[in-house]
Structures are given as structure tokens and as C-alpha cells.
Amino acid sequence: MGIFSIFKKKEQQTEQAAALNDGLEKSRTGLFSKISRAIVGKSKVDDEVLDNLEEALLSSDVGVDTTLKIIERIETRAARDKYVSTDELNQILRDEVVALLAEKEDKADEAWGERREGMPFVIMIVGVNGVGKTTTIGKLASRLQNEGKRVFIGAADTFRAAAIDQIEVWAERSGARLIKQNMGSDPASVAYDTLQAAVAANADVVLIDTAGRLHNKVGLMNELTKIKNVMQKVVPGAPHEVMLILDGSTGQNAFEQAKQFSVATQITSLSITKLDGTARGGVVIGISDMMGIPVRFIGVGERVDDLQTFEAKSFVESLLG
Numbered sequence: 001m002g003i004f005s006i007f008k009k010k011e012q013q014t015e016q017a018a019a020l021n022d023g024l025e026k027s028r029t030g031l032f033s034k035i036s037r038a039i040v041g042k043s044k045v046d047d048e049v050l051d052n053l054e055e056a057l058l059s060s061d062v063g064v065d066t067t068l069k070i071i072e073r074i075e076t077r078a079a080r081d082k083y084v085s086t087d088e089l090n091q092i093l094r095d096e097v098v099a100l101l102a103e104k105e106d107k108a109d110e111a112w113g114e115r116r117e118g119m120p121f122v123i124m125i126v127g128v129n130g131v132g133k134t135t136t137i138g139k140l141a142s143r144l145q146n147e148g149k150r151v152f153i154g155a156a157d158t159f160r161a162a163a164i165d166q167i168e169v170w171a172e173r174s175g176a177r178l179i180k181q182n183m184g185s186d187p188a189s190v191a192y193d194t195l196q197a198a199v200a201a202n203a204d205v206v207l208i209d210t211a212g213r214l215h216n217k218v219g220l221m222n223e224l225t226k227i228k229n230v231m232q233k234v235v236p237g238a239p240h241e242v243m244l245i246l247d248g249s250t251g252q253n254a255f256e257q258a259k260q261f262s263v264a265t266q267i268t269s270l271s272i273t274k275l276d277g278t279a280r281g282g283v284v285i286g287i288s289d290m291m292g293i294p295v296r297f298i299g300v301g302e303r304v305d306d307l308q309t310f311e312a313k314s315f316v317e318s319l320l321g
Contacts, residue, residue, distance in 0.1 A: 016308055020318045023300025027281025031060045032321055035093075039086040045078050049086060053093075060279070061251040063286030070096055094320050097285055101312035104288050104295075112241070112296075113144065113205055120152070120203045122195065122231060122238035126224065126261055127245030128212040132273035132299060134163065136245050137207050138170025139307035140297070145175045149204035154194030155180035156187040156227060159211040167209055177201070187211065187223060188230040195234035208239065221264040228265075243269045243296060246287065249278035258287050267291065273299035276306070281319050284310075 021028075038052030039045075050071055057067040073096040078084040084092065113121050127133040137153060144151045153176050157163040161183040171178035179194040191208050198206045210227065213220060231238040244267045246254040254272075261267055270291065272284050275298055288295050295310040 016305070017314065017318075019306055020300055020308060020314060023276035023298075023306065024281050024315075024318045026277075026279040027060070027275070028319055028321055030279035031056065031282065031319065034059060035090065039089060042086050045074070045084040045086060045089055049089070050075065053089070057282065060282035061286065062282040063252075063255060063290060066100070066286040066289040069100060069289065073100070090320060094316050097320070098312050098316045101285065101288055101295075101316070104292060113149070115204055116237070116240065119235045119238075120195070120198045120206045121240050122206045122208065122235055123241045123243055124208045124210060124224075124227065124231075124239035125243050125245060126210050126212070126265065126267070128257055129160070129163075131212070131245050131247040131250075131257075133209065133212060133245045134166045134170060136271055136273060136297070136299065136307060137167060137209055138174055139299075139304050141170065141174035141176040141207060142304045143307065144205050150201065151176040152194055152198040152201070152203045152206045153178045154191050154206065154208040156190040156194075157209045157211045158183055158185045158187050158190060159213065163209070163211075176207075177203070188226045191227045192230045192234060195231055195238065199234060206235075206238075224265040241268050242266060243271055246270060246272050246283075248272045248275040248280060248283050248298075251278075251280045251283055254283055255287060255290065258291055262291065267293060269294055269296045271295070271297040271299070271307075276300045284315065 034056035035053065038056050039049055042049050054067055054071050057070060074092055077092055115121055125133060125137055141151045141153060153167060153171050155164045155167050155178060158181065164180050164183060168178055179190065179197050181190050187210065194206060194208060210224065228239060242265055244258060244261050246257060248254060270287060270293060272295060275281055284295060284298065297307050298310050300306050300308060
């Protein structure tokens, strides 16, 4: 790698770190003030500090179960070290949250997004309407195209004409190839056509959009299962990933959506959007822990580059200051 490439990479990392800090500013400010109130007037971490810290994490949408795990980890650390000052608490909190998130990272799948046995890597995207699903697909397509990959998008959300129109705009922006049918068409048929076209064109990655309806979980389950079965006739093992898109600004509602979609289909990764407009960044920690699967991407702004690869350490350091 030449010196210019090294410099460019470092410059991009600096820009991404700045964007992450800006995007999490509301969450960081809110959580930091709550933690500060939790330890005011205290010199050591005692039961009262832990109770206050628990309340601070809960009110930041970390979630009950995950909050209790974090508090338990800190209690264990305090008992082991005999004395833990409140000055050390923030660093200990960062360490324990990073360790908790690292347990969910998908270490085995280092070749994410790479072709498998000469076939495209297929990602099925799920999530309710309004969470930023179409925007995330567009940003992801742009990112993959910029990496030199040939990307196909299947507009299998045929329930709304607007969904097809929106994804067509993003396909044009990104340079990805869009496969679509008319509104009301069979979503599985769209997925089948998309994979056939992608295989014929020797594409690298296929992104399949799906309808975001939860009013009938049985219907959703049947539809997603049908799409999966049809895709496997063209690309064995497809989809290689089922990515759930969640709106981070909805807090506890995002938890509920995650639970319902996990009933409807097997979710393998998460992307959490709209973190820049909310003080609820703690939801990333809670949902990742609850679902037991990795967070792939987070959205911290409107620009294409604001869809960032999730890295636990960078995220926690930015969130907790």
C-alpha cells in the first residue's frame, strides 16, 4: 500500500470518528449527565452509586436485562478490586460494555459480503416501514459499489408503490441494478428474478428488500419463508444474511420490533438507524445483547458515508466520552 493510500485511509477513519461523535452527541450528553448525577458527592462505588447508575442506564434505553448484566459486571469488578473510586467508574463502565458487545460479534464470518462458491452473497433486508430500510439499502449498495462490487437490488416490497419508487431512486444513485415488478406482484417472484439476473451477470452481492408489515405475524412469517425457499432454488444457502433494520430513535419500541421479527424469521444481524437525532443511543447495546447477534451497521446521519460499520470499542468510547 502506497503512502497516499495509507494517508487516505487514516483521513477516512478520522472523518468517520468525527461523524460518529457528532451523531452520538445527544446520547452522550444525556447519558454523561445521568452518570454524573449518579456519582455526585461520592468517592467510591457503593450500592447507592450502583442503584443510581442502574437508573441512568435504564432511562437511556439500554434495557432491563442488559442493564442488570452491566451492573453485575461492575459489582464483580468492585468486589475483586476491593476499592473502586467513582473516578474509575466511567472507564470500568466502558470496559464492561465493550466486553459485553464483543461477545455478540460475529468472529467466524470474516468474509462478509464476499461471493460464495461462485454465487452472489445474498442479504435479505427486513424491518417495518419508516425505520430507514430503503435508505439503508441505498447507502449499503453505494458502499458496496464503491468497493468495486457488482450489486443487484430486488424490490420485493411490492405492498407499496412508494417503496418501489424510492428504491429505484437509490439504485440509480448507487449504480446498482434494480429488478422490480408491478405493485401487488408476488414478492417471492421478484426475489427469484433478481437472483437469476444476478447469477447471469456474475454479480457479487444481492440486496432483497421485503415488506415491513407486522400486523399479521403469521402472514409475514409465511411470506419471508416463501421468499427464502424460492431464492434457494437459484442460490443454494440463500439468504446468507437476514438483516433487521431498526430505528434507534424509537427506544423501547425497537426492542419490541426486534422480538416480533425474530419470531417471524431467523435474524442474523442488525443495522440501527437514526442515532443522530436521538438521545437513545443506549438502545444499540440493549438490542444487540437481547438478540445475541452482531450489529453490522449504524446510521449517524443523512449522507451515504454516515452508514458506518459498527465497531463496539469506537461506539462505546464515543457514547460514554
